[in-house]
Amino acid sequence: MSCQEPSEAPFVAVHDACKTYPSADGTVHALDHVDLQVPRGRFVSVIGPSGCGKSTLLRLVAGLEEPDGGQVRICSRSAAEARADKMIGFVPQVPALLPWLDVLGNVRLLEKVNRSGTARRRRAAAPARSGLASDPVALLTRLGLGDVLNRRPGQLSGGMQQRTAIARAFALEPQVLLMDEPFSALDEFTRESAQLQLLDVWQELRTTVVFVTHSIAEAVLLSDTVVVMAARPGRIAGVVDVGLDRPRHHGLLDSADMHDHEHRIREILGRAWDPLDPARGAA
Numbered sequence: 001m002s003c004q005e006p007s008e009a010p011f012v013a014v015h016d017a018c019k020t021y022p023s024a025d026g027t028v029h030a031l032d033h034v035d036l037q038v039p040r041g042r043f044v045s046v047i048g049p050s051g052c053g054k055s056t057l058l059r060l061v062a063g064l065e066e067p068d069g070g071q072v073r074i075c076s077r078s079a080a081e082a083r084a085d086k087m088i089g090f091v092p093q094v095p096a097l098l099p100w101l102d103v104l105g106n107v108r109l110l111e112k113v114n115r116s117g118t119a120r121r122r123r124a125a126a127p128a129r130s131g132l133a134s135d136p137v138a139l140l141t142r143l144g145l146g147d148v149l150n151r152r153p154g155q156l157s158g159g160m161q162q163r164t165a166i167a168r169a170f171a172l173e174p175q176v177l178l179m180d181e182p183f184s185a186l187d188e189f190t191r192e193s194a195q196l197q198l199l200d201v202w203q204e205l206r207t208t209v210v211f212v213t214h215s216i217a218e219a220v221l222l223s224d225t226v227v228v229m230a231a232r233p234g235r236i237a238g239v240v241d242v243g244l245d246r247p248r249h250h251g252l253l254d255s256a257d258m259h260d261h262e263h264r265i266r267e268i269l270g271r272a273w274d275p276l277d278p279a280r281g282a283a
């Protein structure tokens with residue numbers, strides 16, 4: 001299913017979304033009047049402390065849950081419609097790979113299972129399409145997995161498993177790719193190389209991405225925009241546009257520009273956390 005919106009119109013638009021859950025102590029306001037706009041082809045990260053509603057927001061955008069109030073639109077469709085049209089890809093925290101298939105088999109599986117949907121998505125993506133997503137071997141090689149195509153998940157490190165899950169998500173050519181802390185379980189070195197490989201593939205495919213993370217450095221390195229959330233109730237505390245040139249590289253991690261962006265995000269988080277700060281009420 002293609003989207004004819006102008007490229008600068010929000011491709012993902014969350015408007016005034018509220019979501020509550022019952023809890024033992026009453027009601028949890030997981031999301032309180034949240035707005036989020038993601039233009040097509042942008043990489044947007046959502047960062048915030050545990051419990052501020054990041055995963056809830058992602059589930060609403062994925063069409064897995066409905067907001068209690070407000071709206072979620074993916075290219076003028078409801079999230080549920082976009083999900084039914086297979087416009088949305090999801091990379092969870094824990095890669096759900098099929099243990100009896102090798103790396104290549106895992107990436108090719110959904111394409112085989114859903115041939116008509118794959119053909120439809122490819123026709124829809126045709127004008128802007130790079131051949132990379134339709135070539136699982138090339139995709140896996142770019143993600144550093146060219147030597148392990150025939151290994152099964154049990155024979156892979158955690159980082160390799162997660163990159164296989166990312167390759168599978170890109171291979172389905174979703175219009176929006178949602179990633180929920182995909183690198184959180186990785187050690188720092190593995191995480192850094194996985195970030196670079198993801199950036200390399202994204203740079204070519206330019207899929208619209210919403211990426212949840214706890215890492216400020218990761219959010220800045222990867223994103224065009226970082227959305228900072230605060231908890232109790234879950235809300236948007238601020239938005240930081242990342243003006244760093246692309247393609248990005250790890251040398252950036254030590255640059256003054258990078259530190260400046262990180263500092264701005266830390267300030268927003270700090271204000272949102274400090275109950276004595278008058279700015280908290282305005283967040």
Ligand SMILES: Nc1ncnc2c1ncn2[C@@H]1O[C@H](COP(=O)(O)OP(=O)(O)OP(=O)(O)O)[C@@H](O)[C@H]1O
Nearest residue numbers: 021022028030049050051052053054055056057234
């Ligand atoms: N299905 C649910 N039932 C009850 N409460 C829920 C449910 N899902 C989320 N919550 C509550 O909503 C709030 C937001 O949860 P959510 O998982 O979205 O936060 P998060 O920012 O993703 O947290 P983390 O960074 O720890 O993953 C939390 O207080 C959580 O306990």
